[in-house]
Amino acid sequence: MKLSRWLADRWVMGVALLVLGYLSLPIMVVAGLSFNRPANRLSYDFNEFTLDNWLQPCATSDMCDAVGRSMLIGLIATVVATVLGTLMAFALVRHGFKGRAGINGLIFLPMATPELVMGTSLLALFVAAGVPQGFWTIVIAHVMFCVSFVVVTVKARLAGMDRRLEEAAMDLYASEWQTFRRITLPLVLPGIVSAALLSFSLSFDDFIITNFNAGTTVTFPMYVWGAAQRGIPPQVNVIGTAMFAIALLLVGASSLQGRRARRAALAATVPARQTAKSGS
Amino acid sequence: MTALAHVPTGSGQPAAPPASRRGRSRLLPYLLLLPGAAWLAIFFALPLLQLAAASLYDSDGSLATGYDMTWAFGNYPEALQAYWPQFVRSLVYSAIALALALLMGYPLAYAIAQKAGRWKNLLLVAVVAPMFTSFLVRTLAWKTILSDNGWVVELLRDVHLLGPDGRLLATPAAVVLGLTYNFLPFLVLPLYANLERLDPRLLEAASDLYASPLRAFQKVTLPLSMPGLIAGTLLFFIPATGDYINAQLLGTPNEYMIGNVIDSAFLVRLDYPQGAALSFLLMAAILAIVFVYLRKAGTEEVL
Numbered sequence: 001m002k003l004s005r006w007l008a009d010r011w012v013m014g015v016a017l018l019v020l021g022y023l024s025l026p027i028m029v030v031a032g033l034s035f036n037r038p039a040n041r042l043s044y045d046f047n048e049f050t051l052d053n054w055l056q057p058c059a060t061s062d063m064c065d066a067v068g069r070s071m072l073i074g075l076i077a078t079v080v081a082t083v084l085g086t087l088m089a090f091a092l093v094r095h096g097f098k099g100r101a102g103i104n105g106l107i108f109l110p111m112a113t114p115e116l117v118m119g120t121s122l123l124a125l126f127v128a129a130g131v132p133q134g135f136w137t138i139v140i141a142h143v144m145f146c147v148s149f150v151v152v153t154v155k156a157r158l159a160g161m162d163r164r165l166e167e168a169a170m171d172l173y174a175s176e177w178q179t180f181r182r183i184t185l186p187l188v189l190p191g192i193v194s195a196a197l198l199s200f201s202l203s204f205d206d207f208i209i210t211n212f213n214a215g216t217t218v219t220f221p222m223y224v225w226g227a228a229q230r231g232i233p234p235q236v237n238v239i240g241t242a243m244f245a246i247a248l249l250l251v252g253a254s255s256l257q258g259r260r261a262r263r264a265a266l267a268a269t270v271p272a273r274q275t276a277k278s279g280s
Numbered sequence: 281m282t283a284l285a286h287v288p289t290g291s292g293q294p295a296a297p298p299a300s301r302r303g304r305s306r307l308l309p310y311l312l313l314l315p316g317a318a319w320l321a322i323f324f325a326l327p328l329l330q331l332a333a334a335s336l337y338d339s340d341g342s343l344a345t346g347y348d349m350t351w352a353f354g355n356y357p358e359a360l361q362a363y364w365p366q367f368v369r370s371l372v373y374s375a376i377a378l379a380l381a382l383l384m385g386y387p388l389a390y391a392i393a394q395k396a397g398r399w400k401n402l403l404l405v406a407v408v409a410p411m412f413t414s415f416l417v418r419t420l421a422w423k424t425i426l427s428d429n430g431w432v433v434e435l436l437r438d439v440h441l442l443g444p445d446g447r448l449l450a451t452p453a454a455v456v457l458g459l460t461y462n463f464l465p466f467l468v469l470p471l472y473a474n475l476e477r478l479d480p481r482l483l484e485a486a487s488d489l490y491a492s493p494l495r496a497f498q499k500v501t502l503p504l505s506m507p508g509l510i511a512g513t514l515l516f517f518i519p520a521t522g523d524y525i526n527a528q529l530l531g532t533p534n535e536y537m538i539g540n541v542i543d544s545a546f547l548v549r550l551d552y553p554q555g556a557a558l559s560f561l562l563m564a565a566i567l568a569i570v571f572v573y574l575r576k577a578g579t580e581e582v583l
Contacts, residue, residue, distance in 0.1 A: 012390055016387050016388045016392065016403070019387065019464075020388065020407070022384070023410050023461065023465070024410065025421075026410065026419075027410060027412075027413060027421075029421040030417055030418065033421070045424060046424070084319055088312065088317070091310075092313075094309075095305075095312070097309040106317060106321065109324070112518065113563070114518055114519065114521065114562060115519065115522060116522040116542055117328075117331070117522070117559050117560075118324065120556065120559045121331035121559070122323060122327045123546060124552065124556060127343070128333075140323055141323070143319060144320065148320075207525060208523075211547070212546060212547070220414065221414060221415070224416040224420070225525075228420060240418070243414060244413040247413075248412060
């Protein structure tokens with residue numbers, strides 16, 4: 001009995017690690033290929049080690065232009081979507097209003113609709129309305145599919161918040177604005193920040209919806225798509241590896257900070273508890 | 281919190297807000313909702329109506345001359361007839377990919393939720409880590425992994441799972457493998473969130489009552505994980521069916537899915553009525569499958 005359970009435990013963990021290997025294989029390949037000098041333009045095989053790709057990431061200047069454009073689009077779309085989505089989340093968690101089911105549907109549906117359908121329908125609208133496609137139609141589309149994710153993320157944070165903290169502030173004669181500025185906002189901020197990061201990564205990486213609404217504007221995913229037919233410059237893998245490293249650093253930093261904050265909070269409450277105990 | 285309990289709570293009952301403020305606070309939720317809701321109404325809902333209209337345009341028109349609205353419902357059977365193989369292929373590929381993803385994703389989610397101990401967060405990061413880098417770049421990496429002179433193909437040739445000239449790239453297997461890989465995290469995360477709340481004492485109780493591990497899984501773990509399983513399957517299946525990046529980069533026109541056809545209808549052939557009709561057929565197929573699946577899964581959960 002004990003042995004079979006021991007085996008069952010190890011068996012599940014073993015499969016899990018194999019699957020994680022499958023999931024991380026492509027990233028390792030991307031990192032490896034970023035140091036590759038390909039045999040020819042259309043070859044995807046590892047050929048020869050070189051640092052050139054990292055030393056001259058912008059050797060193909062189209063690619064760096066596309067990366068810059070993607071970052072700008074991501075930035076604008078993130079700011080707009082985060083503001084719109086956060087306002088909606090506050091309304092949904094903190095206020096009663098008529099038509100809640102309709103609003104919930106409007107927020108949920110974009111997350112359940114295939115990207116293909118959202119992309120083609122926006123294209124149909126822009127063409128019917130005579131709107132020329134380009135940079136701003138991409139921004140509009142990205143805000144559209146990011147808003148729902150912002151609402152969901154901020155809503156989760158707001159719903160888990162202790163209302164008594166705000167009540168305490170109000171009891172201590174803080175005005176509505178002061179309470180919001182000093183209590184509510186700092187407490188919700190982690191939710192808003194993760195919503196913004198999620199929006200940026202969704203926007204930066206979007207291909208399908210962008211492809212239908214870009215006109216002749218080239219974002220980084222659009223560039224990779226086009227280059228896949230002509231031959232991929234190895235610098236694409238440099239960008240891929242750098243993106244991965246930056247995201248990993250952000251996650252590491254936030255978890256470290258979270259741990260530090262938790263430790264600080266613990267350190268602050270322990271003496272408080274002790275004094276409370278001795279007082280009573 | 282303990283400290284707060286000692287703080288005198290001011291005047292006790294807060295005074296009722298003055299009438300003008302109450303009027304404002306009734307309007308406030310609508311003001312907060314307006315910009316976001318308007319954006320979604322104009323750029324999500326309205327386009328769907330326009331797409332529905334475009335699918336009924338006269339298919340003899342063109343982008344240059346303009347389309348006439350002729351309520352051409354015939355566009356639907358025509359489009360389906362012309363691209364039936366791609367349509368079926370989309371559903372079959374994503375169904376196989378889903379089956380593979382369940383086989384891999386369930387043990388993974390279970391191990392992280394129940395067995396990982398203090399490594400839990402690290403393993404979770406490893407699950408989402410692929411999404412840190414570009415979807416297209418990752419998919420292209422599979423071209424290297426599955427390449428004809430790569431070690432995977434050589435290994436499979438050595439053990440005679442592939443013929444001496446057999447290949448993986450540009451085959452259905454490559455496309456299905458790519459789909460499985462790309463959408464696996466979407467299946468694992470909701471499943472993990474669900475399994476994390478599974479009380480291990482329930483499994484101990486099952487084993488105390490002489491249930492084999494397999495039986496305990498069937499009777500306890502699986503039924504309790506149904507909500508996570510349903511959410512994960514849908515989050516996997518919906519984008520996988522509509523995907524055409526994997527078919528384009530890892531396959532050939534023989535592996536093209538409905539997305540490839542819709543892409544070319546809108547961007548290459550400029551046949552908007554057909555592209556619109558196919559988009560709606562895709563959405564209808566997905567909605568129908570989701571609906572049937574939710575009903576079936578729902579009853580199983582009750583049983």
